[in-house]
Amino acid sequence: xxxxxxxxxxxxxxxxxxxxxxxxxxxxxxxxxxxxxxxxxxxxxxxxxxxxxxxxxxxxxxxxxxxxxxxxxxxxxxxxxxxxxxxxxxxxxxxxxxxxxxxxxxxxxxxxxxxxxxxxxxxxxxxxxxxxxxxxxxx
Amino acid sequence: xxxxxxxxxxxxxxxxxxxxxxxxxxxxxxxxxxxxxxxxxxxxxxxxxxxxxxxxxxxxxxxxxxxxxxxxxxxxxxxxxxxxxxxxxxxxxxxxxxxxxxxxxxxxxxxxxxxxxxxxxxxxxxxxxxxxxxxxxxx
DNA sequence: CCTTACGTTAACGTTAACGTCAATCTATTC
DNA sequence: GAATAGATTGACGTTAACGTTAACGTAAGG
Numbered sequence: 227x228x229x230x231x232x233x234x235x236x237x238x239x240x241x242x243x244x245x246x247x248x249x250x251x252x253x254x255x256x257x258x259x260x261x262x263x264x265x266x267x268x269x270x271x272x273x274x275x276x277x278x279x280x281x282x283x284x285x286x287x288x289x290x291x292x293x294x295x296x297x298x299x300x301x302x303x304x305x306x307x308x309x310x311x312x313x314x315x316x317x318x319x320x321x322x323x324x325x326x327x328x329x330x331x332x333x334x335x336x337x338x339x340x341x342x343x344x345x346x347x348x349x350x351x352x353x354x355x356x357x358x359x360x361x362x363x364x365x
Numbered sequence: 366x367x368x369x370x371x372x373x374x375x376x377x378x379x380x381x382x383x384x385x386x387x388x389x390x391x392x393x394x395x396x397x398x399x400x401x402x403x404x405x406x407x408x409x410x411x412x413x414x415x416x417x418x419x420x421x422x423x424x425x426x427x428x429x430x431x432x433x434x435x436x437x438x439x440x441x442x443x444x445x446x447x448x449x450x451x452x453x454x455x456x457x458x459x460x461x462x463x464x465x466x467x468x469x470x471x472x473x474x475x476x477x478x479x480x481x482x483x484x485x486x487x488x489x490x491x492x493x494x495x496x497x498x499x500x501x502x503x504x
Numbered sequence: 505c506c507t508t509a510c511g512t513t514a515a516c517g518t519t520a521a522c523g524t525c526a527a528t529c530t531a532t533t534c
Numbered sequence: 535g536a537a538t539a540g541a542t543t544g545a546c547g548t549t550a551a552c553g554t555t556a557a558c559g560t561a562a563g564g
Contacts (some may be wrong), residue, residue, distance in 0.1 A: 240510065250511085255552065269512055269559080286473050291430020293550070304484055308491035311499070315492070321485050325478065332474045334425050335467050342467070345443055346460050352447035353454070360450070379540065389541085394522065408529080408542055432520070 237273040239264075246281060256284060259294050261301065290331065300324070376412040378403075385420060395423060398433050400440065429470065439463070 239250045256262045257271075261284055264271040273281075280301075287297040303320055307313060378389045395401045396410075400423055403410040412420075419440075426436040442459055446452060 238510080249553080251552065251554085254513090259551095271511085286477065289430075289470060289473050290477065291428075295550090304480075308488065309495065311492055311495045314488050314495065317488055318485065318492070321481055321488070325481055328474050328478055328481070331428060332471060334428050335471045335474070338425065338429065339464065339467055341443075342460055342464055346457065349447065349453050349456050349460070353450055353457070356448065356450045356453065377541080388523080390522065390524085393543090398521095410541085434520090 234275050237278070239271045239273070242273050242278065242281065246285065248285075253281075256281075256294070260298055261294065290328075373414050376417070378410045378412070381412050381417070381420065385424065387424075392420075395420075395433070399437055400433065429467075 237245075239253050243250050243253055253262065253271075257264065262273075262277055262280055264273045264277050266272065283301075284297055287300065292300075299320075303317060303324075306317060376384075378392050382389045382392055392401065392410075396403065401412075401416055401419055403412045403416050405411065422440075423436055426439065431439075438459075442456060442463075445456055
């Protein structure tokens, strides 16, 4: 084991970037925006498994079209303190909001998929017809 | 019926913007980007039902995080000619790609919803505990 | 010791998706 | 007919999310 004593692997910024198909610049930006905070070896960034999980969450958020600040808010939501009831209630409200947008997003996806299938069957039919026409012309 | 002879209603840019919660600027931009092309009454834009349907599709795309050019590409895909088999095959490929990203997006949504539920039940539990503590303290 | 690879910060550049504002036109209303 | 409401084009401003470059440090290898 190259690292301290836990059975955990560590990663340089370049390794992590390569693995996830992003650039180092992007990782530094995410850190600047408070989405990641890797440890340091002197000045060098060291990423551990926990950081990788976070990164995966960030990228999932991006695939859903969230902005970096929306992603940060979701982290804040998840990490927020559980001691004041006012806090907890506002949190539950925000969670409910998120759920709603996720659900309309899912129904948007479903209708987009339906549209897609319509277009696809049309295209397949058209393709068969074109090919049939070609056969006749060659005969 | 205020308009020509078809039973269709027409809309000014302001009406349409108001109805969909966007600004006129946005509608003009979408037109500039080739996503909409309303008729004109002199210089004024006139939107019909067909334009509204398009707009709805645009906004659905936005909710899914698509860029305007991705949205335009999807329109191009839907409207593209059905006469050359090469065209049709490349089209089927692109459709397949779209389907894949939609499906990973949907599974992203599902896992995000699961995370959300975990956090929510935790928050509810914490809220009950806090409230129980308050009761005891008041007693 | 020199090169090469990889890292650092800082700063400026770029693109998309609008917002904002100015100058002007048109139709309606008092 | 003067004012008001909404429309037009054109241009410049703004923000987010990076890309790119400069200037520099550091560890490994030949």
